[in-house]
Amino acid sequence: MTTLTAFAMDTYMTVSVRGIDSFEAAKAAGELIEEYDSLFSVSGSGSDIAAINSAAGEPVNISSETLRQITASIEVSGRSGGAFDITVEPLADAWGFSGGSEYRIPSDLEISQLLDKVDYSRIQISGNTLSIPDDMKISLGATAKGYTSDALVALFGSYRVDGAVISLGGNVQTFGTKKDGSEWIIAIQDPNDPERYTGTVSVSETAVVTSGNYQRYFESGGKRYGHIIDPATGYPVQNGLLSATVICHSGLLSDCLSTALFVLGEEGAKSYYETYGGFDMILITSDGRIIVTSGIAGSYTQEKNSPYILEVF
Amino acid sequence: MKLKTTTLILVFSLLLVFSTAALILIRFSGKAGETAQIYSEGELLYEIDLSAVTQPYTIDLGGNTVLVEPGQISMLGANCPDKLCVRTGAIRNGSYPIVCLPNKVRIIIVNSAKDDIDAISG
Numbered sequence: 479m480t481t482l483t484a485f486a487m488d489t490y491m492t493v494s495v496r497g498i499d500s501f502e503a504a505k506a507a508g509e510l511i512e513e514y515d516s517l518f519s520v521s522g523s524g525s526d527i528a529a530i531n532s533a534a535g536e537p538v539n540i541s542s543e544t545l546r547q548i549t550a551s552i553e554v555s556g557r558s559g560g561a562f563d564i565t566v567e568p569l570a571d572a573w574g575f576s577g578g579s580e581y582r583i584p585s586d587l588e589i590s591q592l593l594d595k596v597d598y599s600r601i602q603i604s605g606n607t608l609s610i611p612d613d614m615k616i617s618l619g620a621t622a623k624g625y626t627s628d629a630l631v632a633l634f635g636s637y638r639v640d641g642a643v644i645s646l647g648g649n650v651q652t653f654g655t656k657k658d659g660s661e662w663i664i665a666i667q668d669p670n671d672p673e674r675y676t677g678t679v680s681v682s683e684t685a686v687v688t689s690g691n692y693q694r695y696f697e698s699g700g701k702r703y704g705h706i707i708d709p710a711t712g713y714p715v716q717n718g719l720l721s722a723t724v725i726c727h728s729g730l731l732s733d734c735l736s737t738a739l740f741v742l743g744e745e746g747a748k749s750y751y752e753t754y755g756g757f758d759m760i761l762i763t764s765d766g767r768i769i770v771t772s773g774i775a776g777s778y779t780q781e782k783n784s785p786y787i788l789e790v791f
Numbered sequence: 792m793k794l795k796t797t798t799l800i801l802v803f804s805l806l807l808v809f810s811t812a813a814l815i816l817i818r819f820s821g822k823a824g825e826t827a828q829i830y831s832e833g834e835l836l837y838e839i840d841l842s843a844v845t846q847p848y849t850i851d852l853g854g855n856t857v858l859v860e861p862g863q864i865s866m867l868g869a870n871c872p873d874k875l876c877v878r879t880g881a882i883r884n885g886s887y888p889i890v891c892l893p894n895k896v897r898i899i900i901v902n903s904a905k906d907d908i909d910a911i912s913g
Contacts, residue, residue, distance in 0.1 A: 483838060484815045490835055508815035643909045650910040667913025675911060686912040693913065723912055 480504040486515040487622055488577075489647025493630065496657060497639035506637070507630050514629070517541060518622040520567070520577055527618055531567075535612040537604070543629075545606065547621040547730065554734040555598040557754060561746065562738035563598045563709040567615040573714070574696070575705040576617065581696035583703065589712035596709050624687060624733025627651035631683075631729070648693070651685040651729045661777075669720035669762055670785075676768055677780040679760075681725065687732035689740040690721030690762075708741055717743035718764050725774055726757035735759075744769070748791060762786065825884060827864045829857060830897040839864070841883075841900070854894040864898060866891065 480500040484491040491511065495504045516524040520531070526544040540548075551564045567576060569592050574581035584592070595614045602609045610616060618625075623646040631653045634642050641654035643662060652662045661682055665675035669692040679686065691704020691714055704714040722740040724732040735757060739747035744761055751759060751771060758774040761767075768786040770778045775790045829837040831852060841862050849867060850857040855876065858867040865881035866889050876891035882900055889898040 482815065486815070512815055645910045648911065648913045650912045652909070656909070662909045663907050665908045665911045667911055669913075672913065675908075675913075678908060686910075688912045690913070721913070 499637035503637040561741040624729040627729035685729040685732040689736035723760040
């Protein structure tokens with residue numbers, strides 16, 4: 479078994495690989511992570527996103543890797559009625575959740591002005607070129623880790639690797655099987671006590687991605703401000719959900735969806751699930767419930783003494 | 792193994808200088824053992840598999856110096872007035888942490904082999 483650890487994409491990553499080629503595969507994984515870290519970053523000379531955001535409305539040639547993420551994002555944006563929107567970046571930046579800026583509470587006026595710059599439908603794609611209006615900005619913060627874990631799984635397919643578990647800052651994706659052939663056991667973090675977990679799911683090859691405002695936040699005046707901004711209001715999401723976990727074969731889709739469902743809230747997430755399906759989800763609510771969809775209810779094991787009431791949807 | 796340990800220190804030192812660049816580290820891990828985590832101001836700076844340590848080495852955190860030895864970890868020195876962290880001595884398991892409050896440094900040991908969990912989503 480070879481384990482790779484990396485500090486990249488603003489997070490801490492571990493990739494454990496098992497198989498004859500485990501070292502070579504882990505080495506290749508490290509190189510891929512390094513390449514993607516600069517390609518998908520919001521800044522730096524090698525970044526597609528920096529090029530788009532500084533193009534002043536002009537079309538920019540972008541990599542197929544970036545294009546795939548933006549295309550998937552726009553689809554989830556449309557399906558979620560804009561609850562997921564990669565153009566929310568100017569607001570994330572104003573709150574201090576983008577890169578190096580300081581945490582702060584923007585004024586209502588500033589927020590309403592910045593909301594004018596949020597609109598995924600104004601992203602223009604033509605072939606390999608993309609343009610956004612001069613005053614808009616995008617970020618791949620909600621897709622890059624999911625895209626990268628998909629790419630790592632594809633990469634391991636070309637090596638003699640029997641099993642791998644990828645954790646990119648809590649975005650989990652599995653490849654192959656465990657040594658004894660059994661399923662992977664993935665714990666779901668307790669948003670109220672990140673040192674604990676609410677339960678585990680046993681899964682085969684899949685992605686398990688969680689979004690919640692407990693992951694990154696700041697406190698001011700006794701109030702907590704989380705890093706996921708609602709593109710409709712410009713304020714951190716506060717809708718009764720503590721976290722939304724998505725379990726599906728695609729890391730990229732799981733990454734987009736976990737954010738989208740978290741922003742949509744319990745009712746919105748349930749209706750999205752009923753309308754589109756193709757994934758399973760686990761929602762944890764601030765009133766102490768954990769809602770698990772029927773597709774994985776049989777693989778979910780609640781932790782003993784869990785403070786949450788289990789509901790199957 | 793000596794070379795690997797040196798590389799590890801070098802790579803981690805680089806992290807402190809070029810904190811924006813990606814940092815990649817690969818290690819063979821046999822059976823997962825006790826893992827020490829060193830946090831500064833709440834941020835995880837180092838994760839060390841203590842069962843894989845064969846030669847003692849030190850890590851300079853600026854205000855604190857950490858001593859990593861096979862199977863255990865301790866605070867060798869600190870520039871704080873009370874030296875409580877140094878007096879804690881070496882820790883080998885997760886029963887208590889080493890904390891330097893003035894410098895906001897925390898060392899904990901997590902048992903990476905705990906339960907049968909392969910990863911945590913969160």
